[in-house]
Amino acid sequence: MQDRLPLTDSEADCAEIRAHVDDVVAMEADAVTMARVEAHATRCAACRHALAAARAYRRALRRVGASERAPATLRHRVLDLMHETRDPRGPRP
Numbered sequence: 001m002q003d004r005l006p007l008t009d010s011e012a013d014c015a016e017i018r019a020h021v022d023d024v025v026a027m028e029a030d031a032v033t034m035a036r037v038e039a040h041a042t043r044c045a046a047c048r049h050a051l052a053a054a055r056a057y058r059r060a061l062r063r064v065g066a067s068e069r070a071p072a073t074l075r076h077r078v079l080d081l082m083h084e085t086r087d088p089r090g091p092r093p
């Protein structure tokens, strides 16, 4: 008399996968969880998107943190190097 399962596998997975997304992008999840999340993301667009967004957010945070932590002297040195390698007459066509 049961014409529908209460939850499909993928619906049940989604809730669990989302709970682990942060750990996975932080590389703090165990190998089994990582593999499950990655495997689920390959066949679930919504979770793939959530994973990509979490990764992008983490990258952005790390970039901001890195530039804040870099001492001013290092930043100047990097900027100098960038100017040295750049063509002083401007970008090439």
Ligand SMILES: [Zn+2]
Pocket: 010, 013, 014, 017, 040, 044, 046, 047, 048
């Ligand atoms: Zn999913």
